[in-house]
Ligand SMILES: Nc1ncnc2c1ncn2[C@@H]1O[C@H](COP(=O)(O)OP(=O)(O)OP(=O)(O)O)[C@@H](O)[C@H]1O
């Protein structure tokens with residue numbers, strides 16, 4: 098498996114987000130809104146799925162696919178939309194969004210309502226693994242998405258999702274472990290966790306959490322013929338993360354560049370009307 102093309106696209110998207118810049122574009126844009134537990138993101142690509150612009154904002158208005166602060170979520174989506182509209186000098190009136198595997202129908206409706214309340218028509222709702230698989234350009238294997246709140250897994254065969262599962266162990270648990278270990282506040286521990294200069298020391302403390310995540314995945318893939326695992330989600334950012342998974346699972350594990358942005362980018366790529 099060669100992730101070169103996919104990595105190039107994610108790198109470009111990262112550059113646009115970090116620089117708060119955009120790529121010149123022509124024609125219709127495709128827009129994606131990701132309402133995550135840790136981050137809300139809006140991604141914009143063109144009809145060829147070339148990244149055009151994006152904004153990401155840390156938030157706690159959604160918990161594991163359930164909107165817990167409707168007004169707060171709407172406000173953030175509205176603000177991110179305005180920032181991007183100004184940057185691109187165009188209106189962003191429609192979007193696709195995504196739901197974690199296993200989410201209830203009612204919650205799906207609330208997610209769509211948040212986006213519609215921010216003046217965007219929701220033209221497509223995809224499941225998160227499908228969004229990620231579009232960026233990765235894969236039709237076989239398991240996608241493991243480790244975000245703030247959950248470890249989600251989807252097994253894909255012949256381009257179809259044949260199994261999904263999730264468990265409430267995510268990046269927040271790593272933060273809790275670090276907070277307890279060092280006797281510091283959760284906010285401090287969150288900063289410590291993301292401090293690149295402390296990565297080795299941090300990873301040695303949270304390693305058991307990563308091993309637990311791998312054992313969750315191991316339980317789920319039993320009985321399926323999975324030969325490749327793809328890691329996405331912000332919590333897989335650690336350099337040695339995939340090594341722990343490979344050791345625990347004995348399966349080839351791939352991680353794209355900046356796994357945090359894979360699902361948000363893939364949602365925009367799936368902004369195709371399903372009506
Ligand atoms: N550089 C980093 N190193 C370690 N962890 C990181 C880093 N950047 C982000 N994270 C963690 O990744 C998590 C957020 O990832 P992501 O944006 O994929 O989650 P989400 O989609 O909002 O949540 P979920 O999918 O659970 O609803 C947070 O727990 C955050 O602390």
Ligand SMILES: [Mg+2]
Pocket residue numbers: 133134242244245330360
């Ligand atoms: Mg997510």
